[in-house]
Amino acid sequence: MANILMVVSAANSLTMKDGSEHPTGFWAEELVVAHQTLLDAGHTVHIATPGGKKPTVDQVSLADVSAGGAERAQGFRDYLEKIDGELSQTLVLADVDIAAYDAVVMPGGHGPMADLYRDADLGRLLVAANNDGKIIAPFCHGPAGLLSAMDDDGGFAFKGRRLTVFTNEEELGGGTGENTPWLVEDALKEKGAVIENGAAWSSNVVRDGNLITGQNPQSSEDVAKEVIKALG
Numbered sequence: 086m087a088n089i090l091m092v093v094s095a096a097n098s099l100t101m102k103d104g105s106e107h108p109t110g111f112w113a114e115e116l117v118v119a120h121q122t123l124l125d126a127g128h129t130v131h132i133a134t135p136g137g138k139k140p141t142v143d144q145v146s147l148a149d150v151s152a153g154g155a156e157r158a159q160g161f162r163d164y165l166e167k168i169d170g171e172l173s174q175t176l177v178l179a180d181v182d183i184a185a186y187d188a189v190v191m192p193g194g195h196g197p198m199a200d201l202y203r204d205a206d207l208g209r210l211l212v213a214a215n216n217d218g219k220i221i222a223p224f225c226h227g228p229a230g231l232l233s234a235m236d237d238d239g240g241f242a243f244k245g246r247r248l249t250v251f252t253n254e255e256e257l258g259g260g261t262g263e264n265t266p267w268l269v270e271d272a273l274k275e276k277g278a279v280i281e282n283g284a285a286w287s288s289n290v291v292r293d294g295n296l297i298t299g300q301n302p303q304s305s306e307d308v309a310k311e312v313i314k315a316l317g
Contacts, residue, residue: 086127087187087316091120092178092207092230094196095138101264109199110141113161114152114302115192115225121164122309123190128316131186135200135207137177143194146302179206183213188312192305193226193251195261198269201230208233212242215295220315224290224299224308225251229269232276244277247293249300252282259286 093116098106123130134140142165145151152158165172183189189210191197201207211234214221223230228250234242253270257263274280282300283289289300290307297315299308 086129088185089123089128089130089188089190089312090176090181090183090186090210091116091130091132092189092191092201092210093132093134093140093175094194094199094201095134095136095140096196096199097141099195099199099261100266101261102266103264105264107195107261107264108144109195110143111192111196112194112225112302113142113146113165115194115227115305116142117161117164118305119190119192119224119309120168122306123312126313128313130190131176132171133176133178133181135178135204137175139173139175140196143196146194178204178210181206181210183210183217183219186214186219187316188220188222189214190309190312191223191227191230193224193229193302195226197226197229198267201227202232202272204230204233208235208242212236215242218295220295220297220312222297222299222308222312224304225301226269228273228298231278232272241276241278243296245279246296247279247281247291248273248296248298249280249282249289249291249304250298251301252285254285255301
């Protein structure tokens, strides 16, 4: 069985276009579904955050309407409570040795737009993981973390790679709307990524070699399953 590093944002707010602070963090469905699916397959999952801070769940993601119903929302709450000890003692991202892991998984929520996209420690880990052919699997807003990865020449380490991400359509129509400070899809395109998005709010997973990406919360389970398949 494999050792998997789950990198989660430590941010609890995002500065919006108008300068206001928008409460955020990780999206419950994404962390819970991916974490549970990987564990159920027999793999080991360690959670790391910038500074080893306890990550914050986006409270909107625990609302019944966002979670897909009251029962599902309660299930997310129960699971997060069950792993609260692990969330309270996450690994310090800067101290992680990528050699100890077979894959890196990055769930979203808007948190990665506040910290992971420019985190030098994450960038170092992603470049090393990519050079070693390890599985790298960000989804929804998680691919914002890829922006931190620069190669030895100062270029984007994932330039030319095929991937998907929370779309402009989804962000503007059902995310934080016109007040969103920047669009992850556009930022990745500008860096040279090849974006392959599917229909809004439907599961879409793109695999390009060791890079596995998912478009939105609906893709969480399928991303985890693709990681399991890739790990053999």
